[in-house]
Amino acid sequence: MPTMEKWMEHGDMPVMNRPETLRGQVESFLREAIMNGRFAPGERLVERELCEMLQVSRPPLREALRRLEAEKLVVIVPHKGPAVASLDTREAKELYALRALLEGFAAQEFARLASDEQIQDLERAVCDLHAQAKNPDRRALLVSKSKIYDVLLGGSGNSLISEVLQGLLSRINLLRATSFSRPERLAESLAEIDELVTRIKARDSEGAKEIAQQHIKNAESAALGMLDTNE
Numbered sequence: 001m002p003t004m005e006k007w008m009e010h011g012d013m014p015v016m017n018r019p020e021t022l023r024g025q026v027e028s029f030l031r032e033a034i035m036n037g038r039f040a041p042g043e044r045l046v047e048r049e050l051c052e053m054l055q056v057s058r059p060p061l062r063e064a065l066r067r068l069e070a071e072k073l074v075v076i077v078p079h080k081g082p083a084v085a086s087l088d089t090r091e092a093k094e095l096y097a098l099r100a101l102l103e104g105f106a107a108q109e110f111a112r113l114a115s116d117e118q119i120q121d122l123e124r125a126v127c128d129l130h131a132q133a134k135n136p137d138r139r140a141l142l143v144s145k146s147k148i149y150d151v152l153l154g155g156s157g158n159s160l161i162s163e164v165l166q167g168l169l170s171r172i173n174l175l176r177a178t179s180f181s182r183p184e185r186l187a188e189s190l191a192e193i194d195e196l197v198t199r200i201k202a203r204d205s206e207g208a209k210e211i212a213q214q215h216i217k218n219a220e221s222a223a224l225g226m227l228d229t230n231e
Contacts, residue, residue, distance in 0.1 A: 026056055027064035034073050034084055035173050036139050041086040045074065071170045089224060092175060096220035099172065100213045102165055103149075106156040107196060107212035111205040114155035119201060122151045126197055133186055141186075142173050148193070175223050185222040192218065 030050075033039050050061055065082050068074040075085045087095075110118075125148045132144040146169070153162040165172070192215040199207040 021060075022056060023060040023063045023067075026054060026060050027067050029054065030064055030068055031071075031073065031170060032139060034068070035142065035170070039084045041084050043084045044077075044080060045082040045084065047081065068170075073170050073174065087171070087175065092224060093220070095168065095171060095175060096216055096223070098168070099165075100216040100220075102161050103152075103216060104209045104213040106153055106158070106161050106165075107200070108205045108209035109156040109158060110152050111200045111203055111208040113157045114200070118151065118155040122148065122155075122200065123197060125151050126193055129193065130190060133190060146173070175219075182222050182226060185219075188218060189215070 030039075030045075039045065045065065047058055047061060050056075051058060054061070065074055069076060069082070073085050074082050077083050110122075114122075125144070129141070129144045129148060132141045135141065149165070153165060156162070192211065196208060196211045196215065199211055
């Protein structure tokens with residue numbers, strides 16, 4: 001069986017900038033595996049198999065599973081044990097409605113308040129996203145898009161929005177991965193983000209809000225289409 005280090009060598013686990021505990025490494029691997037579709041919604045997470053796969057004991061694995069349960073990526077099924085959470089259409093709609101409100105306001109405030117340097121940081125992050133769009137590794141694409149949100153939220157002048165959205169990050173990434181799975185959605189998404197940057201550079205705060213909210217609505221349509229297909 002490959003060790004945790006071997007998983008990291010092959011790009012299946014994110015390499016962190018600081019040392020992680022064993023529990024943290026297991027948690028990172030499982031989170032990425034769920035968001036990348038390695039473990040499908042509803043799939044059982046058999047502790048014995050995961051321990052053998054990752055060559056870890058049950059205590060750090062169970063700690064990691066508890067953390068992922070708190071993020072609502074894992075559910076504990078009575079008499080069966082842990083399984084990957086499934087998002088139904090109602091939950092997805094609720095999450096996207098919240099995203100549209102928060103991210104629309106964040107884009108509006110970023111266009112109004114961000115420094116020229118922060119806008120340049122946003123442009124660089126978007127350029128990186130375009131580069132990663134050519135990369136077949138979907139995890140790298142999601143990481144790149146997360147960097148855009150880091151810049152956008154950081155320059156919005158409202159730490160509470162960032163705090164709330166960060167709390168939803170894992171589930172948002174799960175839905176984001178779903179919406180990217182429709183082939184044409186990626187090109188559409190890139191065009192929408194480019195338009196958002198154009199509005200921000202023009203300091204068009206209302207236009208930035210409108211584009212950000214439309215971007216979320218389009219992502220919602222794509223993701224719900226995939227959910228309907230899989231249900």
